[in-house]
Amino acid sequence: MNDNLIRNVTSLANGHWLSILNRLGVDIHYNKAQPCPNCGGYDRFTFDDLEGRGTYVCRGCGSGDGLSLVAKVHSVNARGAALMVAPYVGLSIGHKVNTAALESSKRKAEQAKVQEALKLTAKQAKAATRALCTLKTCKPALASNIYLQAKQVQPFDTFELANTLYLYGDHKMDIGSLVVPVFNPQLAGLQFIKPNGEKHILAGTRLKGGFYPLSGKDSNQVYIGEGFATCAAVSECVPNALVLCAFSAGNLINVALAVRKSRPKADVVIIADNDESGTGEREAIKAALAVNGVYIMPPAAREVA
Numbered sequence: 668m669n670d671n672l673i674r675n676v677t678s679l680a681n682g683h684w685l686s687i688l689n690r691l692g693v694d695i696h697y698n699k700a701q702p703c704p705n706c707g708g709y710d711r712f713t714f715d716d717l718e719g720r721g722t723y724v725c726r727g728c729g730s731g732d733g734l735s736l737v738a739k740v741h742s743v744n745a746r747g748a749a750l751m752v753a754p755y756v757g758l759s760i761g762h763k764v765n766t767a768a769l770e771s772s773k774r775k776a777e778q779a780k781v782q783e784a785l786k787l788t789a790k791q792a793k794a795a796t797r798a799l800c801t802l803k804t805c806k807p808a809l810a811s812n813i814y815l816q817a818k819q820v821q822p823f824d825t826f827e828l829a830n831t832l833y834l835y836g837d838h839k840m841d842i843g844s845l846v847v848p849v850f851n852p853q854l855a856g857l858q859f860i861k862p863n864g865e866k867h868i869l870a871g872t873r874l875k876g877g878f879y880p881l882s883g884k885d886s887n888q889v890y891i892g893e894g895f896a897t898c899a900a901v902s903e904c905v906p907n908a909l910v911l912c913a914f915s916a917g918n919l920i921n922v923a924l925a926v927r928k929s930r931p932k933a934d935v936v937i938i939a940d941n942d943e944s945g946t947g948e949r950e951a952i953k954a955a956l957a958v959n960g961v962y963i964m965p966p967a968a969r970e971v972a
């Protein structure tokens with residue numbers, strides 16, 4: 668009997684799990700890195716709903732199907748979960764949903780979300796402070812910096828490490844690593860580029876919307892690119908434009924939208940990274956479309972940073 672109930676519920680729920688889960692107080696979205704409704708976190712959980720089975724993957728508490736998620740979040744076994752889901756798939760055999768428990772679990776989820784947000788804010792504040800302290804120990808980067816020389820670009824007021832720095836645990840940043848500040852809009856963190864081109868972001872840096880302006884020029888011609896070296900190469904070609912480094916392909920659109928907001932009339936040009944995966948170009952097109960701008964893609968030979 669039990670097996671039948673679980674089988675019937677899962678088969679009837681197939682293809683409807685997102686709405687069922689949402690109605691059972693499991694606040695999740697489709698195909699997006701997000702906090703786990705069971706074990707929290709920030710982006711550890713993805714609801715991919717394979718074959719309509721309500722499947723999910725969590726780096727904290729594992730993966731499973733829609734029914735197992737209901738069971739986890741509401742701390743019931745599979746049969747208990749099936750009983751909770753039954754009313755939403757038109758089965759009257761299910762027990763009435765315990766609304767008090769539902770409310771309490773919803774409240775718990777809300778509280779967890781607030782806690783996570785507070786933790787993140789604290790982490791970001793710490794990163795900003797650490798960035799400032801680190802910058803004080805750096806020296807201005809010169810054109811003779813190994814990475815800049817390899818890329819044949821100017822330093823544009825970036826810095827370089829005067830001492831070896833251990834980022835997290837034993838992760839070593841060599842002397843001479845290039846240090847690019849991340850502004851958002853105040854100093855929010857740092858990007859380190861080792862002489863061999865390896866890039867690292869200071870943990871906790873608020874990167875979404877973060878940027879580094881390669882010139883202080885107030886221009887209505889704005890170029891936004893991904894890597895520092897690409898941006899530097901472009902900046903040397905268009906010295907009168909404002910060039911912003913956005914650090915990642917996915918962040919191009921955030922920086923572009925902020926620019927559009929503050930400069931409604933600016934010509935916005937997105938510089939696409941010519942990477943093999945095509946991510947650079949795809950994200951550049953997205954950003955250009957979002958702000959009614961254009962995109963360019965330098966040849967791969969010059970720079971794949």
Ligand SMILES: [Zn+2]
Nearest residue numbers: 703706725728
């Ligand atoms: Zn989890």
